[in-house]
Amino acid sequence: MASPPSIDASAELLQELVDANHILHHQGIVDAFGHVSVRHDRDAARFLMARNMAPARVQPSDILEYAVDSGEALTPDPPRLYLERFIHSEIYKARPDVMAVAHNHSPAVLPFCIARGALLKPVCHMAGFLGGENHDGPALFEIRDHAGPASDLLIRSRELGAALARTLGPARVVLMRGHGCTVVAESLRVAVFRAVYTEVNARLLLQALPLGEVEFLTAGEADATRVTNEGQVARPWALWREQAQRSLQATEAK
Numbered sequence: 001m002a003s004p005p006s007i008d009a010s011a012e013l014l015q016e017l018v019d020a021n022h023i024l025h026h027q028g029i030v031d032a033f034g035h036v037s038v039r040h041d042r043d044a045a046r047f048l049m050a051r052n053m054a055p056a057r058v059q060p061s062d063i064l065e066y067a068v069d070s071g072e073a074l075t076p077d078p079p080r081l082y083l084e085r086f087i088h089s090e091i092y093k094a095r096p097d098v099m100a101v102a103h104n105h106s107p108a109v110l111p112f113c114i115a116r117g118a119l120l121k122p123v124c125h126m127a128g129f130l131g132g133e134n135h136d137g138p139a140l141f142e143i144r145d146h147a148g149p150a151s152d153l154l155i156r157s158r159e160l161g162a163a164l165a166r167t168l169g170p171a172r173v174v175l176m177r178g179h180g181c182t183v184v185a186e187s188l189r190v191a192v193f194r195a196v197y198t199e200v201n202a203r204l205l206l207q208a209l210p211l212g213e214v215e216f217l218t219a220g221e222a223d224a225t226r227v228t229n230e231g232q233v234a235r236p237w238a239l240w241r242e243q244a245q246r247s248l249q250a251t252e253a254k
């Protein structure tokens with residue numbers, strides 16, 4: 001399906017964003033909910049994200065341009081948008097280094113967004129990005145501090161997005177109490193990689209905790225493994241993309 005002519009980002013980036021949506025679904029990181037965006041490759045003041053829909057169903061024609069400044073779609077009569085688009089806009093605003101943002105409610109991560117004092121630090125080499133020098137593990141965003149005791153927990157305003165971006169700080173992942181997590185990276189492929197391995201690390205940690213004292217990666221190990229693994233993201237990307245495409249084709253054939 002052709003992309004709308006109003007989007008002047010490269011066709012490759014649009015397709016990569018569609019693929020990212022499908023991969024995150026196939027990897028079990030998003031279900032009907034969750035979203036992923038990428039900064040525009042010709043204008044840092046814009047980003048690309050789908051309209052309000054389940055990620056598995058996203059096609060190039062569903063991708064819209066958004067303004068980093070407002071978090072609103074740059075189209076005259078926009079379709080329904082994700083309520084939590086301000087997660088993306090405010091992180092792009094606060095972090096010029098961030099090129100992609102993935103927000104999800106992936107299931108093994110949730111316990112670390114619920115249990116007080118639980119730290120999602122790296123325990124396996126694929127998730128070194130969760131730690132490193134000056135990283136104690138992802139911070140936990142407490143929405144009650146900003147939206148009071150009766151919110152729906154969603155980041156539904158620029159102000160809440162800005163508060164979330166402040167809690168994220170210079171980190172790569174921020175946990176959201178009772179809700180999920182948001183992962184950022186310097187590229188779309190790395191953001192998808194981190195979202196998948198944040199879930200894997202959380203699952204491993206939950207499995208290891210009942211067995212005995214957990215050994216976390218040192219800051220040095222976290223940094224070294226991150227550099228090694230993230231230089232190889234093309235490999236999992238190609239595999240996950242193919243798997244997601246096959247799965248979608250099989251679903252369509254039924």
Ligand SMILES: [Zn+2]
Nearest residue numbers: 084103104180
């Ligand atoms: Zn959410």
